[in-house]
Amino acid sequence: MTQGVDGADQGRRRGQGELEAALFRVLGRAGGPVTAAWVQENFDGELAYSTVITILSRLHEKGAVTRVRDGRSYLWTPAADGAGLAALRMRRVLDREADRDAVLASFVTALSPHDEQLIRSLLAGTEPQPGTDPQPGASASGREG
Incomplete structure (x- = not known):
């Protein structure tokens, strides 16, 4: 095709x-x-x-x-x-979805470390830095900070 x-x-x-x-x-x-x-x-x-x-x-x-x-x-x-x-x-x-909290929690725990850091920056009202890696040890499954 x-x-x-x-x-x-x-x-x-x-x-x-x-x-x-x-x-x-x-x-x-x-x-x-x-x-x-x-x-x-x-x-x-x-x-x-x-x-x-x-x-x-x-x-x-x-x-x-x-x-x-x-x-x-x-x-x-x-x-x-x-x-x-x-x-x-x-x-x-x-x-x-009936249980928004569960859906959001499931979504967030599946994020890559980079996506998680981007969301953290957006929620904090700070500008995400292009090309920066998230903090070492921070991941979607093991919360820090």
């Missing part, structure tokens, strides 16, 4: 999350508000206009894109970058 510009294999059915991410990337390349027709035209592959509208509407419901009326249609803009979209997905998963 060939791979398109949006990173998905052509000729196979995409999952909903893959299609959302692919359309989100197209929208992000626009450089400003665009119509669904523009997104459809700039998508690498065949996609029905109704599918583009459906996916953009889902992204809007999730807060990942904004839209403003332009005549009888909408102009669409990303509300966040790719990292923001991934964070939104993570929050949605967390919101569906």
